[in-house]
Amino acid sequence: MRRIYRRRFTKVKLWMTAFMLLGAAAFGLRMRHVPAAPEGLGLVMIQAAIWAPAVLLALGLAWYVWRHWGVACFFDVDPGSGRFRLWLWRPLGWRRLDGDLEAISGWRYAAGRPPAIRAELADPPMALAFPLRRGVRLHRHWQRIAPDAVAAYERDVASAP
Secondary structure (H helix, E strand, O other), X not given: OEEEEEOOOOHHHHHHHHHHHHHHHHHHHHXXXXXOOHHXXXXXXXXXXXXXXXXXXXXXXXXXXXXXXXXXXXXXXXOOOOEEEEEEEEOOEEEEEEEEHHHEEEEEEEOOOOOEEEEEEOOOOEEEEEEOOOXXXXXXXXXXXXXXXXXXXXHHHHHOO
16 A cells, blocks of 8 residues: 555644633533523623633534534545555544545545545545645646546646746
């Protein structure tokens, strides 16, 4: 297997995920013990003001996880056998998928922030994204796997100021 794609995810993101989940759980447990009577309303407002940042961070994390669910961390290809090994990002680790390259279809380049090569995986069905930094040279095996996407990426890089 030849590694043709690598995206670095720092351990800070994993720790940040864990702390946000713990903060949301602590908020839920704390709010369970607040008196339901009207005299407890001031206490509820104070606790909500204290825990609101934790809830906002948890919502931000949920958005981040939803947006990055199919983002590839590593992509290895064996051109001789036509097999691939793909590691996908997950909030508390990675998920490894193995299969035939024919199972990945719909290769395309999506210019945006960040620019990415996108594809569809047949089994399990999911959208994949390979975020790129502008100006990075792609491995030569990308040309065999996704020639149209590579050509669109190279045109976009060439036309950038």
